[in-house]
Amino acid sequence: MGVNERKEKEKEVRRNDIIDASEKVIFSKGYDLATIEDIAREAEFSKRTIYVYFNSKEQLYFEIMVRGYRKLIQMMEAPVDEVSGVNALDQLKQFARTLYQFSKEYPDYFKAIMEYENGERDFVNGVPDQSKEECYLLGEKMFAYLTSALKNGIEQGVIRSDLDVVNSAIVLWSCTLGLFNTLIKKRNYIQHYHKRDSEELLLEGIDTLVRSIQSESRGKQYEK
Template sequence: MGVSERKEKEKEIRRNDIIDAAEKVFFSKGYDLATMDDVAKTAEFSKRTIYVYFNSKEQIYFEIMIRGYKLLISMIDEYVSNSKDDGITKVRKLGEVFFCFSKHHPNYFYAIMNYENGELDFSSGIPDKSREQCYELGEIIFQYLSDFLEQGIREKIIREDIDIKSTAILLWSFTVGIFTTLKKKKNYIVEVHHKSVDELLEVAFNMLTKTIEK
């Protein structure tokens, strides 16, 4: 390895160290309360060094979301690569994969959801490359859902009269709403209504798929 390659490698390691530290800070304190000073202290770098690699707190947050998106996509890819399911089953399974992601990687899940819900303003100080990569990764997931709907229509098990893009957006929205509600109200649902999360998810997925079945 030459000198330039070694320097690039060291730069990438340091950059990832900063993102690792930022995850700890953002996930424990929340994005709004976290500061670049917190990130620098956790990473054990000077604040000036942090700004050599990232020009804002928002940019680092995008990098965290990118990690989350890549992880979710890898989980979807694993299912798709081994699946011979029909289109409507794939739509349902995609929801199950997403729920699994929310359970096992809740910090990434909510990092992505906070951005998608428009709770954070990333309109300033963000390089187009970071923003566009997030959009591109999000579109990969959206395309999977659209492809599954199209497959189901070809197989004549999903209604032909649906608008694929509108249906995909609404299915995504309903699913996120269900996950969020079940997480926030889990104790109440279990103690008062004696229903488990898994049981309600089964009912929810059945209801959603019935709306698009032919």
């Protein structure tokens, strides 16, 4: 390995060490309470070193979301072969089930992505275009799973042909996030006062969303 290659490898290792430290701090303290000082202390680097690699805490948050999106996309791609040839309505259900599984296996990444998706600010200050674009592209890849399933469903005749694919995908994604947000944050309340299981309600909610877009003829035949 040449000198330049060795230096680049060392930079990449240090960069990943800083992101690792950022995850620990932000996951434990929350984004708003976490500081660059906390991250530098966890990484055992100076603040100056942190700023050599990253412009801001916002950029580090984007890097964390990139990691989370990559893991989520890996999980989404795993069952593609199993559902790609089946009914598009089942593909949409599988999408939601995989998202739920991701929330169980990687709760911290899921929370980071959810807080960003449901947040009022876009964390754009101090974030280089490259970091933003990578995160956005991964998010759009997730969105493409929805639009693809909707297009397939219209072609199969199981989803209403009058729907605008992009509009419907945005609404489905928003509604799905809303379900997750409510059923996770209010889990104890729902279980205590309504005697309902959040996981069962989530799957039932996804069924309701799917039924709202299926074609009338399919609605009479489709079984869960």
